[in-house]
Amino acid sequence: MKIGVVTFPGSLDDVDARRAVTLAGAEPVRLWHGDDHLGGVDAVVLPGGFSYGDYLRCGAIARFAPVMGAVVEAANGGLPVLGICNGFQILCESHLLPGALIRNHSRRFVCRDQRLRIENAATAWTSDYSAGQEVVIVLKNGEGGYVADNATLDRLEGEGQVVARYLGANPNGSMRDIAGITNDRGNVVGLMPHPEHAVDDLCGAGTDGLAFFTSVLRQVPALH
Amino acid sequence: MPSSEFVKEHFVARVVVDVMLKPEILDPQGKAVHGALPRLGFDGVRDVRQGKRFELELDGDVTEDRLAQVRRVAETLLSNPVIEDYAVRVEQP
Numbered sequence: 001m002k003i004g005v006v007t008f009p010g011s012l013d014d015v016d017a018r019r020a021v022t023l024a025g026a027e028p029v030r031l032w033h034g035d036d037h038l039g040g041v042d043a044v045v046l047p048g049g050f051s052y053g054d055y056l057r058c059g060a061i062a063r064f065a066p067v068m069g070a071v072v073e074a075a076n077g078g079l080p081v082l083g084i085c086n087g088f089q090i091l092c093e094s095h096l097l098p099g100a101l102i103r104n105h106s107r108r109f110v111c112r113d114q115r116l117r118i119e120n121a122a123t124a125w126t127s128d129y130s131a132g133q134e135v136v137i138v139l140k141n142g143e144g145g146y147v148a149d150n151a152t153l154d155r156l157e158g159e160g161q162v163v164a165r166y167l168g169a170n171p172n173g174s175m176r177d178i179a180g181i182t183n184d185r186g187n188v189v190g191l192m193p194h195p196e197h198a199v200d201d202l203c204g205a206g207t208d209g210l211a212f213f214t215s216v217l218r219q220v221p222a223l224h
Numbered sequence: 225m226p227s228s229e230f231v232k233e234h235f236v237a238r239v240v241v242d243v244m245l246k247p248e249i250l251d252p253q254g255k256a257v258h259g260a261l262p263r264l265g266f267d268g269v270r271d272v273r274q275g276k277r278f279e280l281e282l283d284g285d286v287t288e289d290r291l292a293q294v295r296r297v298a299e300t301l302l303s304n305p306v307i308e309d310y311a312v313r314v315e316q317p
C-alpha cells in the first residue's frame with residue numbers, strides 16, 4: 001500500500017507526514033509539485049506548510065501546480081486524499097471541498113494541543129475512530145478560520161460532512177467550530193489540525209493522530 | 225501623424241483589479257489597522273477593511289474581449305469567490 005505525500009515549494013510537514021505513513025504500516029511515496037502523475041499511489045496526503053510562500057492566498061498558487069491536476073482527477077475518481085492545514089486550504093482552493101480558510105479571528109498564530117471531537121468516523125481517513133470520540137491533536141495555523149455561507153454549513157452538518165470539531169474555546173474563529181470536513185463521497189478530507197504530529201509518544205501530545213493514517217489502509221482494498 | 229502612431233504602438237493599458245473580502249467575512253487585518261488608529265491619534269474612523277489591488281498592464285487597446293479575459297483571471301486566480309468580491313476597472317493614462 002503506497003501513500004503519496006506531495007511536496008510543494010514551502011511545504012513543511014511532508015517529512016512528518018511520510019513518517020506517519022510509515023508508522024501506520026504503509027509505504028510513503030514522495031510526490032513533487034511539478035509531477036503531472038501520482039506514481040500509482042493508493043492515497044495522497046497534501047501536507048501542511050506554506051506552499052508558494054502563501055502568496056496571494058493560502059493554497060491559491062498550489063492549486064495550479066501540475067500535480068494538482070492529477071490529484072483533482074484522482075479524487076473525483078474516489079482516491080482517498082487527506083489535506084492537512086495548508087493541504088486543507090489547497091483542497092478548498094481546488095474546489096474539492098467547499099468553503100475557505102481565512103486568518104484567525106485572534107490575528108495570532110495558534111500553536112497548541114487541541115481537543116477535538118471526531119464527528120464522522122465513516123470517511124476514508126477516520127474509520128479507525130468512533131463517532132463522538134474525543135482526541136487531542138496538535139493545531140498550528142495562522143489562517144485556519146473555516147468559513148462558508150450558511151446554506152453550505154447547513155448542508156455539511158445535515159449530510160454528516162463535518163469530520164471533526166474543536167472542543168473548548170474556538171481557537172481560530174472557524175464557523176460552527178469546524179476543524180475538518182469531507183466531500184459527499186467521504187474520500188477527500190480536509191483537516192486544520194495536524195495528525196502527523198500526533199503519532200509518537202516520544203514527542204507531542206500523544207498518538208491520537210495515527211488513526212487517520214491507519215484508517216485509509218482499510219479503504220485501499222476496496223479500490224482494487 | 226507619426227507621433228500619434230508612436231503613442232498608439234507603445235500604449236500600455238493598465239487594468240486595475242480590486243479584491244475585497246465579502247462584507248460578511250471577518251477581516252482581522254482591517255480590524256488590527258482600525259485598532260491602531262486611535263493610538264496614532266486618528267479618531268472618527270468607523271471601520272477599516274483591507275483588500276488587495278492588482279495592476280495588470282496589457283499590450284495595446286483594452287477591448288471588451290480583453291476585459292472579459294481579465295474578469296476570468298480575477299475570478300479564477302486573483303480572488304476566491306467564496307470569500308472575496310472583485311472589481312475591474314481600466315485606469316486612464
